[in-house]
Amino acid sequence: xxxxxxxxxxxxxxxxxxxxxxxxxxxxxxxxxxxxxxxxxxxxxxxxxxxxxxxxxxxxxxxxxxxxxxxxxxxxxxxxxxxxxxxxxxxxxxxxxxxxxxxxxxxxxxxxxxxxxxxxxxxxxxxxxxxxxxxxxxxxxxxxxxxxxxxxxxxxxxxxxxxxxxxxxxxxxxxxxxxxxxx
Numbered sequence: 001x002x003x004x005x006x007x008x009x010x011x012x013x014x015x016x017x018x019x020x021x022x023x024x025x026x027x028x029x030x031x032x033x034x035x036x037x038x039x040x041x042x043x044x045x046x047x048x049x050x051x052x053x054x055x056x057x058x059x060x061x062x063x064x065x066x067x068x069x070x071x072x073x074x075x076x077x078x079x080x081x082x083x084x085x086x087x088x089x090x091x092x093x094x095x096x097x098x099x100x101x102x103x104x105x106x107x108x109x110x111x112x113x114x115x116x117x118x119x120x121x122x123x124x125x126x127x128x129x130x131x132x133x134x135x136x137x138x139x140x141x142x143x144x145x146x147x148x149x150x151x152x153x154x155x156x157x158x159x160x161x162x163x164x165x166x167x168x169x170x171x172x173x174x175x176x177x178x179x180x181x182x183x
Contacts, residue, residue, distance in 0.1 A: 003098065004018065004020045004025075004097070004098040004099065005018040005021055005096070005098070006021050006032075006037065006096050006098060007084075007094065007095050007096070008094055009093040010057075010091055011036075013036055013037070014032050014033055014035050014036075014037055015033065015034075015093065016033070017029050024075070025040070025068060025070040025071065025075065026071030026072050038050070041069065042066075042067035042068065042074050043145060044067065044139050044140065048064070049066060052064055052079070053094070056083040056091070056094050059083060059091075061081045061094075063079065064078070064079055064081075065077065065078050066079060068098070075100055076100070076105060076106055076109070077099060077100055078098070079096050079097075080096060080097045080098075082094065082095045110141055113137045113138070113141055116133075117137050120133040120134065127162060131149050131163035132163070135147050135165065144165075145165070145167055146165065146167055147163075147164075148161050148165065148166070149161070149164075152177065157176060157177045158174050158175060158177065159174065159175055159176075159177055160174040161174070
């Protein structure tokens with residue numbers, strides 16, 4: 001695969017992408033020019049992106065992995081950045097080669113996460129801590145900004161929501177089992 005190439009200015013706005021980069025993520029090159037690079041990074045990975053940009057401004061750069069937003073979903077990628085400086089040594093942006101990691105790496109990450117979940121189940125006796133741990137693990141491989149765990153009490157025939165994260169809705173109160181998809 002031809003590397004995907006992107007260049008952004010000192011403020012993190014894309015000033016160049018090659019056709020391979022645009023097509024890989026489902027765009028035309030002109031749709032991306034002027035767009036903040038950060039807007040192409042999955043929410044859970046934006047703090048890492050900010051840190052990598054800070055490092056490049058300070059003159060350091062090392063390859064890293066991140067989750068990028070494509071029109072068709074998220075893609076796990078490896079970014080090999082290179083800071084760019086003007087003649088006076090002032091940071092003026094970054095050049096980056098971006099490569100899809102692929103299914104093999106994703107499977108490796110999913111196995112690692114399943115192992116972390118199993119370890120959490122084995123060592124955590126606090127349900128709240130376990131559910132937060134489960135959510136944190138899953139967020140690394142899937143979009144889970146809106147996430148809940150529902151528990152069914154067969155004796156009472158009720159459903160409760162001990163862990164509920166939603167960008168818009170409040171945690172529902174426990175309720176009697178009904179005939180919805182959740183139930």
